[in-house]
Amino acid sequence: MGLKDRLAQFDASRNRPPEIVAILKRGNETVKASGTAGLQIGERAPDFALPNQRGETVRLSDRLSMGPVVLSFYRGVW
Amino acid sequence: MIRSLGADLMAISPELPDNTLTMAEKHAIPIDVLSDATSEVIKKYRLWYAVPAEVKALYQEKFGLNMEKYNGEGRWELPVPATYVLDRGGIVRAGEADPDYTVRMEPSDIVSALRAIAEVGG
Numbered sequence: 001m002g003l004k005d006r007l008a009q010f011d012a013s014r015n016r017p018p019e020i021v022a023i024l025k026r027g028n029e030t031v032k033a034s035g036t037a038g039l040q041i042g043e044r045a046p047d048f049a050l051p052n053q054r055g056e057t058v059r060l061s062d063r064l065s066m067g068p069v070v071l072s073f074y075r076g077v078w
Numbered sequence: 079m080i081r082s083l084g085a086d087l088m089a090i091s092p093e094l095p096d097n098t099l100t101m102a103e104k105h106a107i108p109i110d111v112l113s114d115a116t117s118e119v120i121k122k123y124r125l126w127y128a129v130p131a132e133v134k135a136l137y138q139e140k141f142g143l144n145m146e147k148y149n150g151e152g153r154w155e156l157p158v159p160a161t162y163v164l165d166r167g168g169i170v171r172a173g174e175a176d177p178d179y180t181v182r183m184e185p186s187d188i189v190s191a192l193r194a195i196a197e198v199g200g
Contacts, residue, residue, distance in 0.1 A: 002184050002186065003182055003183075003184055003185055004181065004182065004184055007180045007181065007182060008180065010180070011180045020136065020140065023132050023133060023136050024133065024136070026130075026132065027129075027130045027132060027133035027177075028177040028178050030130045031127045031130065031158060031177040032177055034127055035124065036124060036125055036126065036127050036158045036175070036177065037124060037175060038123055038124050038125050038158060038160045038162075038173070038175035039123055039124065039160075039162060039170045039173060039175075040170065041170050041171070041172065041173065042169060042170060043169070043170050044167070044168050044169055044170075045123070045162060045164050045168045045169070045170055046119070046122040046123065047168070048118075048119040048122065050090065050112040050113060050114055050119060051095060051112065051113050052088075052110040052111060052112055052113075053095070053096060053099065053104045053107055053110070053111045053113075054101070054104050054105065055095065058088065058110050058112060060168070061168070063086045063088070064164065064166055064167070064168050065166070066086065067084045067085055067086060067166060068083075068084065068085040068086070068163065068164060068165055068166060068171075068192055068195050068196075069085060069086045069087075069088065069163075069164045070080055070085055070086070070087045070088075070161065070162070070163050070164075070188055070192070071088055071090065071160075071161065071162045071164065072087070072088070072089045072090070072160070072161050073089075073090050073091070073120065073123065073125055073157040073158070073159060073160040073161075073175075074089055074090070074091050074157070074159055075091060075092075075156050075157065075159060075179060076091045076092065076093045076145075076148050076149070076156075077091075077093065077096070077148065078143055078145075078148060
């Protein structure tokens with residue numbers, strides 16, 4: 001089973017009340033309609049420099065000079 | 079698998095730098111966990127949004143989540159969860175973004191994209 005199927009299974013197993021599911025669904029639709037589609041395939045990713053967990057500055061262009069990069073945007077630890 | 083294909087993996091969130099981990103724990107994390115505390119990068123990547131009022135109320139009242147504790151004062155804002163595979167030229171070769179945080183890019187698709195990049199020496 002792939003990650004998508006496993007996540008769908010987990011989500012279903014939580015048995016959330018329908019009113020909560022409806023609020024989250026409406027929220028996702030609102031966000032989708034607000035110009036948050038992200039980068040397109042074939043587009044150049046904007047460079048950046050951000051601190052990592054040890055306070056060191058990481059620059060995307062420096063890492064790209066060493067090889068491909070997988071970037072994952074996530075919401076947080078909660 | 080991602081490393082063995084010669085790629086670097088980094089994760090970006092809007093959270094302030096984590097103060098709860100010890101330095102040893104921080105060194106034990108094998109990838110870069112980056113803090114975009116001004117959401118500048120998240121905006122550049124067109125993933126930024128303010129949490130809709132109805133969802134904010136749900137998080138606060140039903141889930142007891144205070145996002146400001148993690149993101150800083152006034153920052154009820156998030157990135158759309160997204161994954162991008164970049165070749166050495168910084169070009170997006172594969173990727174997905176979906177506001178539904180339970181939908182993520184298949185790891186096998188990430189690996190396929192990295193294999194395709196490796197084949198052309200990208």
